[in-house]
Amino acid sequence: MLSKVLIVTAVEAEKEAVLRGLSGDSRFEVLVGGVGPVAAAVSTATKLAWASIADSRAVTPRYDLVVSAGIGGGFEEQAAIGSIVIANEVISADLGAETPEGFASVDKLGFGSSRLQVDLELSSRLAEAILAGGHSVCVGPILTLSTVTGTALTASELAERIPGAAAEAMEGYGVAAAAHNSGIPFIEIRTISNKVGPRDRAAWRIGDALAALEIASTRLSEVI
C-alpha cells in the first residue's frame, strides 16, 4: 500500500471532484497546478522539491506516486464523453517542428523524447477496478498539447501520427516530466468532457467529466 500520493489537477473544480472521490483518504494530497504543460511542470516540480527537502529532515515522507488527473478530450472511436481514460504512455504531441513533410517530433529531430512512461502495473489495476465498478474505461496514449485541438484536420493528423491515441489534455507531460525528474512513479487519468475535433464549446459536458473524475478517484484510492 502506498503511503503518500500527489495528485495534480489544472483547476479547482477538478481538485474538488478528486477530493469528493477520495472521501478524506489522508494518503492523498491534491495540488491545483494550473492549465498547460509549463504551469503543471513548474508547480509539480516545486512541490516535489520542497517535499524532498522536508523529507531530508525526516519531517514528511516523500511521495510514492504522482498523478496527473483532470478532464480531457476523447478521440473518435477511442473514448466517449463521460468515460475514463488511463494512460499507457504520455506524449507531448506538439513538441517538435513543422516541416513541409508534416510535423517532426523531437524524437525524429534527435533532440530528446516526447514520450514518458507511466506505472503500467498500477495503470492496469486501476483500469480493471474502474471496469469492475461498471464504468467505461480506455487504456491508451494520452497526448499533451499546449493548444486545444479545434479542427477535424488536426484531430485526424494527431490520430494518424499517434495510432491509438485515446485522449488529449494540456498538463500530463509536464507533471510526468517533474515526477520522472524526481524518480517517482507516474500515472495519468483523464475523464472525457468533449470530442477531440471541431471546436464546439456548447458540446462540452464538463459536469459529466467531473462526475467520472470522482469515480476514478474513488477507484484509485481502492487500488493503491
Ligand SMILES: O=C(O)c1cccc(C(=O)CC[C@H]2O[C@@H](n3cnc4c(=O)[nH]cnc43)[C@H](O)[C@@H]2O)c1
Ligand atoms: O475552446 C473553448 O472555448 C474552451 C472551453 C472550455 C475549456 C477550454 C479549455 O481550454 C480547457 C482546457 C483545460 O481542460 C483540459 N481539456 C479538456 N478537454 C480538452 C481537449 O479537448 N484538449 C485539450 N485539453 C482539454 C485541459 O487539460 C485544460 O486543463 C476551452
